[in-house]
Amino acid sequence: MKQTTDNFSALGERVLDIERAAIDGLYQSLDESFNAACQAMYDCKGRVIVTGMGKSGHIGGKIAATLASTGTPAFFVHPGEASHGDLGMITADDVVLALSNSGETAEILHIISVIKRLGVTLIAMTGKPQSTLASLADIHISSAVAQEACPLGLAPTASTTAALVLGDALAVALLNARGFTADDFALSHPGGSLGKRLLLRVADLMHQGELMPSVTADAPMRDALLEMSRKGLGMTAIVDHQNRLLGIFTDGDLRRVLDSRIDIHTATISEVMTRSCVTAKAEMLAAEALKLMEDKKINGLIVIDEQGHPQGALNMHDLLRAGVL
Template sequence: MSSAPNPAAPAHVIDLARRVLEIEADAVRALVDRLDERFVTAVTLILASKGRVIVSGVGKSGHIGRKFAATLASTGTPAYFVHAAEAAHGDLGMITANDVLVALSYSGSGEELLKIVPLVKRQGARLIAITGNPDSPLAREADVHLDGAVREEACPLNLAPTASTTAALALTDALAVALLDARGFGPDDFARSHPGGALGRRLLTHVSDVMRSGAAVPRVAEDALLADALMEMTRAGMGMTAIVDANEHIVGIYTDGDLRRSLASGCDFGTARVADVMSRGPKTIHANALAVEAADMMETRRISQLLVADAGGRLIGALNHHDLMLAKVI
């Protein structure tokens, strides 16, 4: 820097930030009108490939390329990133005739990429170029060229890649989403490729994975005294007990809320039977349902516990909000 920086006025900072966002938003909006059959050709070329998508670039374009490859890989299109400079020193051997190379370069004249393009094409791989110059050497060599040109960079000097990288990011996201849709890639597929994340937990965790079973499930017979039901609730610590018939079919539930209502009514806990004060026909869920369905059911019905029943209506488990929280479903 030629001199020490001066403290910026708050108004100037806000104005500059707004201008950056406006320029970058305009750059992305301009892409919409430029989308044409070439975009469709690029999607079709990748779908028809029997190999993988190899993404390459240098500098800021390389950073966008890494993100693009990661997005593709997590949404059903096998892909990886190869740095153009490293490709010329051995990594080119990872590219086969069945692959598609997506090369990102705003100028379209980067020496590192242009050096490997003839070698890639000689192997029979197809080339998709994303540049800001349709007349660039890279664009001319490509089987498909996608125009990512911007009117100006958001940098006040019009030098640092800003709007151009935003446009490239948006254009590659559009490609990834179009491929995702064409492959019929759904939430379950996404969860399988993200098993360690919150979405994976929500989409892969079933009620059977988090429910309590066996002796951990509080239950009493329908002819039990209310006092016995309270003892069972205390033992299990779930804030409720199921009421079942002789064949373990669920006939009702008695919860903390029912207990408060019993107290308010002056119920005689020593003589009353639980069948007289229980809530009949409680909502149940199947063990093979997703745990997130149980969470949604609890929230919708404003309840804190759910009984788990088999196809015949027999009690096989139970869960509450705490169980879902421990499983990080909610």
């Protein structure tokens, strides 16, 4: 019978109900075995090796990635490849986390003897506490669910969700125990937006040296406009003869001057500059500079040192190009 849109929605709700119930049932798995698994991973001097076949393997790969990105060195080893050479990746300092809903996955059971010979702590996550894998493991975490969301009871659905959630619980528990911070997370995600916000400094983005716009206070206004045009930042720093910052002149200041009766051909830049300008420090996070610009409703910043000497300049476009916005 052809399904209607209403039928699809009802079936989707049924899946969510079953998987929600599966997650609710996991609270009983957060017992001494869970604590022991966390402790073994926390004390591990090597890496956490995650393994699993089929859908459990896909979940295992995600768990390994989550562990690795949250302060617990980990990677995934395919159990089928393990028996053909990849077991060499496992050392005596490692901990193995093996996922199998049935606890009878042949490819995993086939490599347990070697894991045992290495003296590696074996943590099993299965849906069958009486299974072979559970009985052979040093620590067993139950991921048992009452039923799969698949109406045929065949496709791994609720069981893989349960394993994924338990993997997240392990990773986050370890994250907290290690005192893992947002800065630590950024170091393993330098290409992501969070990494850019937490790693990029103003010094990494600012225009400096010959690229920084700057004129002295006695310069004619036309010279300042030429400097702004050459450097392309929509502003220029105004300095005294000791190179101390006195003010700034921006595109916005130019518009205000054009609305006034000031003769732009004869005026010096000191007559029209903004004296109390907002500045930044080179060691500031780029994200802090962005917030400063947003709060002050400005598009650019002069970067100064402790003595008030300009070191560089940056504008909103620099932050946009860097992916900080």
